[in-house]
Amino acid sequence: MPKVFIIFYSLYHHVYTLAQHIQKGLESQGVEVELYQVPETLDDAILEKMHAPAKPDVPIITADKLKEADGFLLGLPTRFGIFPAQIKSFLDSTGGLWSTGALAGKFAGTFFSTASQHGGQETTAMTAITYFAHHGINYVPFGFANPHLFDNTEVVGGSPYGAGTVANGDGSRQPSEKELDIAETQGSNFAKLLLTFEKGQSIVTKQEKKTSPVTENGNGQASVQPEIKSKAKKVREESKADKKNKCFCM
Template sequence: MAKVLVLYYSTYGHIETMAYAVAEGAREAGATVDVKRVPETVPESVAKAAHFKLDQSAPIATPTELANYDAIIVGAPTRFGRMPSPMGSFWEQAGVLWMSGALHGKVGGAFTSSATQHGGNETTLFSIIANLMHFGMVIVGLPYSHAGQMSLDEIVGGAPYGATTIAGAQGQRQPSKIELDGARFQGDLVAKVAAKLSA
């Protein structure tokens, strides 16, 4: 049985919602799953003034615990085409794991959100994936076997590199059924690959 960590950063709750869908998919594949988040780096007064979602129930992760998992699926919204600084800072603190090769051969995946359909989803996935590859991880995306991402009937996220959602410029749009199904699909696939590699 694979042990999976869904590690996320969510400003307004969209990625938090996606994270629990990813976790649901991994559990359906038989994995043991923890959902944790990285610490907020914005001062609390600023976060409150900007209406950040501060009541998230997931516990805060520490970099050293990453080595305890067979797979790590990382979720973060886009910030100008790349992962946001709280997630980047978290991984920068994991240098000792990079030095020791503690994550070599473990499975990694990425999911994200953006305000618009062309607002940096894929480049943000790449920024997360590139980071995970530097730690020696094996990457699993969201293949086209999740056919929902090819829909032309509605606005929809999704990319072969990972699950995505479109949040809207004011955060007014929540993840759709297709997008949540994509997150579950990716969680399921990551867990299955991790189980095969750790067998």
């Protein structure tokens, strides 16, 4: 059975609430789900000044743990139109995983929260995509998979990039029924995709991981795979010979 990690940062619990409903959607399809939050980078005095409530009772993720999952759903409360420094700090700690291609071929999706309707829900998701691209992780968009995304009669967070909520500047608005329904659909659709890949025997944990040209050399350092090295040497030699044949100046 595929395993999905929901990994989030949530200062005022709006993203956490969405995460719980995404979990419900994932579990409705029978996949294994684990909830994690990223480490906080602000100290207690700052958090107090920001009127932050106690953190959700959810374990803290470590980079190495990511290897265990087939897919991730990242919960991103917007900061100036992009995802917060706490998420960046965690993602920046995945360099060792990148160097071994450990996350290549896995799947990821995004969900988010902003204070206002126009505060950057889509830019927040889009700016996270560079991490997936560099790791070779498959980004799973949501599309317009839930009809509430077409509803213009009231404020409805979310977009083709995932579920979303609109929290108000003071955090007073809680995720609406429609936003929670969208979150459940995202979880359920993400699970269905992973189950499809599992049926086709191509889910990442069962694949041979040869997608990265770099491997670990045993001392924790990255080195280029020998077969890639010898291929590169051959191409260099061929191109040298080719240049010699075509050179008119000698």
